[in-house]
Amino acid sequence: MSFNPGKRFGWGRADAQRLLPTVPKLVPPSLGLGSRRRSLASLPPNPPENAAQDVNKAIDVELKRDAMIRKERNVREIKVILFGQPDSGKSTLIKQLQLLYASDALDNKRTLWRAAVFLNILKAVRMILMDLDWEFSHEDHEDEFNSRQIRQEIAAIRGKLLPLLATEESLAMELSGGVSFSRPSGARVRPGWQQSVIPNEGSPSEKEKPSGLLQVTNLIAKYLSTSAALIGILWSHPTVNNYFPLRKIQLDDSAPYFLDHIDRIAAVDYIPTNNDILRVRLTTLGVGEHTFAVKFAGKVNTVTYFDVSGACSRRLSWIPYFEAATSIIFFAPISAFDQYLEDDPATNRLHHSLQLLSAVCANKILRHAQLVLFLNKIDLLKQKLEAGIEVQKYITSYGNRPNTYECVSDYFRNHFLQAHRKHDVSRRAMHVYFSCMIDISASHVLITNVGAEMIRKHICGLNLV
Numbered sequence: 001m002s003f004n005p006g007k008r009f010g011w012g013r014a015d016a017q018r019l020l021p022t023v024p025k026l027v028p029p030s031l032g033l034g035s036r037r038r039s040l041a042s043l044p045p046n047p048p049e050n051a052a053q054d055v056n057k058a059i060d061v062e063l064k065r066d067a068m069i070r071k072e073r074n075v076r077e078i079k080v081i082l083f084g085q086p087d088s089g090k091s092t093l094i095k096q097l098q099l100l101y102a103s104d105a106l107d108n109k110r111t112l113w114r115a116a117v118f119l120n121i122l123k124a125v126r127m128i129l130m131d132l133d134w135e136f137s138h139e140d141h142e143d144e145f146n147s148r149q150i151r152q153e154i155a156a157i158r159g160k161l162l163p164l165l166a167t168e169e170s171l172a173m174e175l176s177g178g179v180s181f182s183r184p185s186g187a188r189v190r191p192g193w194q195q196s197v198i199p200n201e202g203s204p205s206e207k208e209k210p211s212g213l214l215q216v217t218n219l220i221a222k223y224l225s226t227s228a229a230l231i232g233i234l235w236s237h238p239t240v241n242n243y244f245p246l247r248k249i250q251l252d253d254s255a256p257y258f259l260d261h262i263d264r265i266a267a268v269d270y271i272p273t274n275n276d277i278l279r280v281r282l283t284t285l286g287v288g289e290h291t292f293a294v295k296f297a298g299k300v301n302t303v304t305y306f307d308v309s310g311a312c313s314r315r316l317s318w319i320p321y322f323e324a325a326t327s328i329i330f331f332a333p334i335s336a337f338d339q340y341l342e343d344d345p346a347t348n349r350l351h352h353s354l355q356l357l358s359a360v361c362a363n364k365i366l367r368h369a370q371l372v373l374f375l376n377k378i379d380l381l382k383q384k385l386e387a388g389i390e391v392q393k394y395i396t397s398y399g400n401r402p403n404t405y406e407c408v409s410d411y412f413r414n415h416f417l418q419a420h421r422k423h424d425v426s427r428r429a430m431h432v433y434f435s436c437m438i439d440i441s442a443s444h445v446l447i448t449n450v451g452a453e454m455i456r457k458h459i460c461g462l463n464l465v
């Protein structure tokens with residue numbers, strides 16, 4: 001596939017291996033045998049013969065139980081690693097899994113997601129105002145969308161929204177666990193951030209004080225209730241309506257959803273819905289581990305998903321998890337054919353996904369893991385094509401093929417299959433699915449089917465059925 005504009009890379013197996021270097025073997029998890037063996041040393045010296053036989057029998061029973069546990073663990077412990085570039089949908093899959101298998105966990109933390117929704121709104125408003133500023137200062141002629149009067153209108157809106165916008169950094173810092181990032185592009189959260197931001201540790205009086213996050217969230221809720229109408233005016237402004245489809249204003253994928261729902265979100269009794277939570281964009285830092293009990297063939301299986309930060313600079317933190325992987329789900333957001341990496345604006349995001357998949361396929365440590373590919377964000381792909389965005393403009397090799405969802409999705413799918421065929425070290429199969437991770441019912445069907453297949457294949461691979 002050739003991309004326009006953007007760098008092209010000679011992509012070979014050696015490059016792929018370099019990207020994901022090999023690491024020393026990990027120590028397998030302890031089954032507790034060591035402590036039982038040590039208990040032999042603590043036995044009284046020279047026990048009577050019968051007592052010694054009893055002890056031996058007890059040890060044999062324990063060893064057998066250990067062996068059983070190990071065998072059971074082999075059967076039941078499925079480890080799935082989620083790979084993919086930033087913003088591809090990995091953490092959204094985890095949210096869907098929580099809805100499907102552990103909805104209590106999500107319900108208990110529902111109010112905390114209010115802060116994350118607010119942050120997404122603040123970022124969207126800031127981006128609109130920044131992009132308008134840039135456009136106004138770079139266009140050398142006036143037209144109906146960029147007149148003196150319109151500039152004054154936008155300046156007045158900006159002035160009134162300033163107190164609200166000034167809270168973005170504090171909110172991002174609270175969500176990021178007190179860490180401030182140099183680029184103000186939203187919060188980066190460690191998995192389990194909800195735990196770290198709720199309680200106030202310390203004396204009873206300390207515990208009663210609202211946390212920093214709660215304080216700033218409540219302040220923003222107050223500002224939002226008085227600014228919602230103004231945000232609505234900005235979002236429906238003719239200039240914004242004209243510039244946004246032309247990509248003169250660039251927003252996160254979920255920003256339009258939140259701006260469309262500003263009145264509901266700004267209400268004093270607002271509690272995030274499942275759809276709101278699924279739409280939230282928070283960049284993951286590090287690697288999160290999420291375990292779910294999944295029934296298959298009458299047995300409960302432990303399936304652990306590792307949600308890995310997609311940021312290039314974090315790629316090394318993936319490595320220790322590789323060897324334990326029984327399956328990989330690779331996320332490729334195919335709606336991103338017209339977007340470029342935040343870290344490297346010359347690289348097309350679809351091209352980057354192909355590079356990353358090639359690297360994963362070529363990695364020897366991962367060669368035994370089952371490979372599943374989610375071609376994600378098909379809803380956005382359809383929207384873009386319906387809005388007339390032409391694939392050929394960004395991917396020159398697409399040529400004059402029809403700009404329809406069927407043709408485009410098939411073309412992209414074939415390129416991912418080709419990358420897999422070319423780079424896969426173990427010539428394993430790759431199962432490809434089109435997905436929309438914000439669609440609850442479709443995702444739950446997909447997750448259930450793919451999960452069952454992963455467990456079945458894992459058990460077959462161990463020759464246990």
Ligand SMILES: Nc1nc2c(ncn2[C@@H]2O[C@H](COP(=O)(O)OP(=O)(O)OP(=O)(O)O)[C@@H](O)[C@H]2O)c(=O)[nH]1
Pocket residue numbers: 084085086087088089090091092093253254278279280281282283284285308309310311331376377378379380435436437438439
């Ligand atoms: N429209 C649409 N949005 C999606 C879909 N999947 C995920 N999103 C949104 O895309 C954004 C990014 O999703 P995440 O799951 O946070 O991405 P990630 O891969 O975990 O990103 P990192 O943590 O940076 O590696 C969120 O706002 C999601 O709501 C999809 O299929 N369609």
Ligand SMILES: [Mg+2]
Pocket residue numbers: 090091092282283284307308309310
């Ligand atoms: Mg994430």
